Amino acid sequence: MNNNHDVELMRELTETQGPPGFEDRVYHVMKKHISEHTQSIDHDNLGSIVGKLGNGDPKILVAGHLDEVGFLVSAITDEGFLRIKPLGGWWGHVMLSQRVTVMTQRGDLTGVIGSKAPHVLTLEERKKVMKISDMFVDIGATSREEAEKFGVAVGDPVATICPFEVLPNQNMLLARNWDNRAGCYIALKVLERLRHEHLPNTLYSGATVQEEVGLRGAETLAHMINPDIAFACDVGVAEDTPGMKRENGYLKLGKGPILGFMDRSMVPHRKLRQMVVNTAKEFSIPYQIDIMDGGGTDAGKFHLAHRGVPTMVVSVPARYIHSHVSIVHKEDLDHAVELLVKVIQRLDNKTVEELKGL
Template sequence: MDDKTYQLMKELTETEGLPGFEDRVYNLMKREIKTITNETTTDNLGSIVGKVGDSGPKIMLAGHLDEVGFIVSNITKKGFLKIKALGGWWGHVMLAQRVKVLTSKGDLTGVIGSKAPHVLSVEERKKVLKIDKMFIDIGASSDEEARSFGVEVGDPVATICPFEVLPNKKTLLARTWDNRAGCYVALKVLEKLQSSSLPNQLFSGATVQEEVGLRGAQTLAQTILPDISFATDVGVAGDTPGMDQDAANLELGNGPILGFLDRSMVPHRKLRDFVVNIAKEYNIPFQRELMTGGATDGGKFHLAGSGVPTLVVSVPSRYIHSHVSMVHLDDLNNAVDLLVQVISALDEQTVQKIKGLEG
């Protein structure tokens, strides 16, 4: 990995962007897109894409900017912060973790706490602690002191974990691969195709508020009204001890994931088969994913206008929706390579055949 790639990954994964509070990572994404193209499109919620290609069918490719986190819902008399989740969380992964409260006066470090385990009853110890029983301790002694630090109800709260390349040099650890991995892929595809004679118009970037209901996906797709769309995200890796291989058979390093089913979408069959054939033609490894318990931006992309043939192209990730996650460098690179080949082949005739209007 070169220094430029390392720095991009570090900035993407360490920059905060909670649902509805994506400003910081939006500005980073905008900066990176503008190094590739001056043609950008945004919706009114904060999704952003860059455009390359002058004519032909419109191809949309997007990850999502937002990450799971929290929002301050109350400040107690003793200065502790009560929180509500932004996105899906499981209580087991939260306690004793450091967090960052983003206030009007600057960022504050806190720790997620709860009633000490020493005083829990036997029955309480058997249950996953609910978020409403947790709090954030920022070291304040009163609500007045907490507010003097700048904290107010409604402030977003982000996780803390630095980006790190692990010893094998290909396993990458960070706090927000869900879904800065998809943002990275979208940027690299845009970069690789910027000087190509594309047979289409590529709109590539990221949406907002995916973790709270695929909201930016809906508004971005309605803004662009693409002919073909791809959502770039992460999938649940099943290559760790205790995982059920029937439920999650994805492995780090075995290639990008093609979504064959999720809770929000059955992918367009002709587009799915087209991408599979491209992967085989160029010897790009890939994995298939069928899941019933999750959704992606593709669930909204494919419903825009009269319907948009859509496929989800993801990378496997360990420990998502926690303070830390892992992906594999080869999976990221292969996802980029696959999408570059696919998009390069989507001329007007091919798109019309995929859409079922001829052939």
């Protein structure tokens, strides 16, 4: 990968913390980069943010989400260990012995997630996934008073640690939180690509808050903008690693963005779905199809705003999401941007009116 600007943008997005409800750091990063492409920036009262291009009907919304899975300090033990509650979905197996950043009002502290040592677990305990309630964060404090002296307070957010890295195959990109800095990156690149183009619509492109805890920013942002068409940009579960079942498809890194055909939160609008598929085929943009029984994205709230918003999910496959590390493929990101650019350029008032309804 040769584009240093893209690499540094990815690094800044993924190395900036933003657990649900505490997205202020990555919000300011997003705002800085949106302002490079447009001075027309808006946000809702929770912190979802978009840049605006164009000035006419219809209104098109493209958004990733700012937040990443993390934790909240729920208690400080007498011995100085921190109990935590999950912010977003976590699986105990991926948490133990991982470093974290405790984001206190007085500065960041490094800690490690620990639990009772495996040497003293019973055979029955060894067979089970360790409960988060049995884990703690060790910041090296020797008492509650010392932890509080360091600046820790109940309610402080906790974020994962993993530096961004371009792997030897330079299309393979490792970072701690592609879910969902990938969507933020896509939204920014769409603005970059379209900032000098004459659009047949008004584009709002940016990111929501608190997706991982209930699609909350998606609801407020969609009600604020009242878009005619919406696209949620997120990540999907890559199925190209050992042990994955492939009965319902085979989502693979490097084979193109994912078009969501069903998940727990939404069945996409049929005519919009077909228009996106037709555009991908016309411009030879590779894509993959995802049909999920569970999971959901901001599209689940976008499509329910006001009188209903035809909505589509455009994601990229990612390995190891909802952990301390994940991997995506640069060409999937590029193709997602290309597909959205081509689709947005076609969404004039007549086309959008024809898409609405059945």
